[in-house]
Amino acid sequence: MQRQVQCRRMSSGRWRREALIRLLWATGYLTITFGTLLSTLLFPDLLQTLRSKTPSIALNDVTIVLSKENMGQTRGLSWKQEQLPHRLLGSSAVTLESEEEEEDSLLEKLWTPPADRSFVPCVKPEPTYSGPGPSQGYLMVSSNGGLNQMRAGICDMVAIARLINATLVIPELDQASFWQDSSNFSDVFDVDYFVKALSNDVTVVRKLPTSMKSEPKVMKAFRSWSNVKYYEEEISRLWQNYKVIKAAKSDSRLANNHLPSEIQKLRCRVHYDALRFAPHIEALGKVLVARMRSAGPYIALHLRYEKDMLAFTGCTYGLSSEEAEELTVIRENTPHWRIKKINATEQRRKGFCPLTPTEVGVFLKSLGYPESTRVYIAAGEIYGGHERMASFLSRFPHVMSKVLISSGL
Incomplete structure (x- = not known):
C-alpha cells in the first residue's frame, strides 16, 4: 500500500514537470511569433536589413540568400525569373534600380563644375590707373625653374618693373635647369602680343639697346617674398649708380598678399592674358584638348x-635605397639647391612631399571615380616608370599622356 502511494506521487510529479516543459515551449513559441509579427508591423525595414547582412549571389537580377546548408550547393543554379515569386523579383529590381540611380547621381556630382559663388574676374585697372612713368633704366630677367615657375616669375617681374619705373627686357628662359631645354621666350610665347598687351602697364623691349651695353650694370638677387616698400625704396636706389639691373632669379620675388590692388591685378593680367602661347603651340594645344574631350x-x-x-x-x-641614393647625389650636385641634407621621414610627416602614384589612385577611388575614368597625366616622366605606376593603373587603366595623344600629328 505504501509503495502504491509512492508510485502515484512519482507519476504525479513527472506529469507536472512534463506539463511545465510543454507550457514553457508553448510560451516561448508564442513569444517569438508575436515578437516577429510585432517587429514586422512596427519596423518593416528590419527584415530587409537582416537579409542584406546575409551572404548572397545575384542570378539574373535575382538575389538568392545563402545559408550554411546551401552555401556549397549554389553551383549549377540556373533559375529563370518567371519561376520565382513576383514579389521577390520586384524587390530585387527596385533595389538594383535605386543603386544604379545613386551611382549615376554620384558620378554627376563628380563631374559637375564647382559653384562660382558669384566671383567675377577683376583684372581690369581702375579708371584712375595711368600708363607707365618715365623709365629709370632697364630691367633684365633671368627666369628659373620649370614652365609654370617661370610664368609666375615673369608675372612678378612685370609688376616689379612697374614699381621701379623700369623698361622690361624680354625675359630669358632657364636653359640650364634639370630639363636642359634650349627654348627662348619667342619659342614659347607670343612676343608681339606680350608687348602690345602690356603697353599701358610697362614699356617692354625685345632686347637691351646697343647704347646700353657699355652702361654700368648690376646683377641683383631680389629678396624672396618682398613687399612694395622693398622695391620702391631699396631696389630703386640702385638707379643712382646703374642703368641696367639684372634679376638673378624670377620666382617668388614678390609677396603674394598685402600688395596694392592695382599690382595684384597687373600680375593677373600678365598671367591670364599677356603670356599667351606662341601660335604654333596654341594650335597644337587645341588639337590635344579636342582629342581628350572627344570621349x-x-x-x-x-x-x-x-x-x-x-x-x-x-x-x-x-x-x-638605390633610388634614394640617386636622388641624394642629384641634390648634392645641383649648385643652386641650397639645402643638401634632408630627413625624408620628417619631410613626409610635415606634408612637404607629393603623394605617391599609389596613394593618388586610392584617393581618386575613395572620391567615387569609377575604373572607366580617363586620366591625363600632365607631367614629365614619372620616377620609376611603369613599375611605379602599376598600382595606379590597376585602379585606373585608361591613362593618357601628351606623347600618346599627339601621336599621328
Missing part, C-alpha cells in the same frame, strides 16, 4: 613625381 570628361592630373622634384624635396618614401 567625354577626364581628369588632368599632375603627380609631381618626377626625378627632379623628388631630389629637390628629398622625398624618398616608398623608394628603394
Whole structure:
C-alpha cells in the first residue's frame, strides 16, 4: 500500500514537470511569433536589413540568400525569373534600380563644375590707373625653374618693373635647369602680343639697346617674398649708380598678399592674358584638348613625381635605397639647391612631399571615380616608370599622356 502511494506521487510529479516543459515551449513559441509579427508591423525595414547582412549571389537580377546548408550547393543554379515569386523579383529590381540611380547621381556630382559663388574676374585697372612713368633704366630677367615657375616669375617681374619705373627686357628662359631645354621666350610665347598687351602697364623691349651695353650694370638677387616698400625704396636706389639691373632669379620675388590692388591685378593680367602661347603651340594645344574631350570628361592630373622634384624635396618614401641614393647625389650636385641634407621621414610627416602614384589612385577611388575614368597625366616622366605606376593603373587603366595623344600629328 505504501509503495502504491509512492508510485502515484512519482507519476504525479513527472506529469507536472512534463506539463511545465510543454507550457514553457508553448510560451516561448508564442513569444517569438508575436515578437516577429510585432517587429514586422512596427519596423518593416528590419527584415530587409537582416537579409542584406546575409551572404548572397545575384542570378539574373535575382538575389538568392545563402545559408550554411546551401552555401556549397549554389553551383549549377540556373533559375529563370518567371519561376520565382513576383514579389521577390520586384524587390530585387527596385533595389538594383535605386543603386544604379545613386551611382549615376554620384558620378554627376563628380563631374559637375564647382559653384562660382558669384566671383567675377577683376583684372581690369581702375579708371584712375595711368600708363607707365618715365623709365629709370632697364630691367633684365633671368627666369628659373620649370614652365609654370617661370610664368609666375615673369608675372612678378612685370609688376616689379612697374614699381621701379623700369623698361622690361624680354625675359630669358632657364636653359640650364634639370630639363636642359634650349627654348627662348619667342619659342614659347607670343612676343608681339606680350608687348602690345602690356603697353599701358610697362614699356617692354625685345632686347637691351646697343647704347646700353657699355652702361654700368648690376646683377641683383631680389629678396624672396618682398613687399612694395622693398622695391620702391631699396631696389630703386640702385638707379643712382646703374642703368641696367639684372634679376638673378624670377620666382617668388614678390609677396603674394598685402600688395596694392592695382599690382595684384597687373600680375593677373600678365598671367591670364599677356603670356599667351606662341601660335604654333596654341594650335597644337587645341588639337590635344579636342582629342581628350572627344570621349567625354577626364581628369588632368599632375603627380609631381618626377626625378627632379623628388631630389629637390628629398622625398624618398616608398623608394628603394638605390633610388634614394640617386636622388641624394642629384641634390648634392645641383649648385643652386641650397639645402643638401634632408630627413625624408620628417619631410613626409610635415606634408612637404607629393603623394605617391599609389596613394593618388586610392584617393581618386575613395572620391567615387569609377575604373572607366580617363586620366591625363600632365607631367614629365614619372620616377620609376611603369613599375611605379602599376598600382595606379590597376585602379585606373585608361591613362593618357601628351606623347600618346599627339601621336599621328
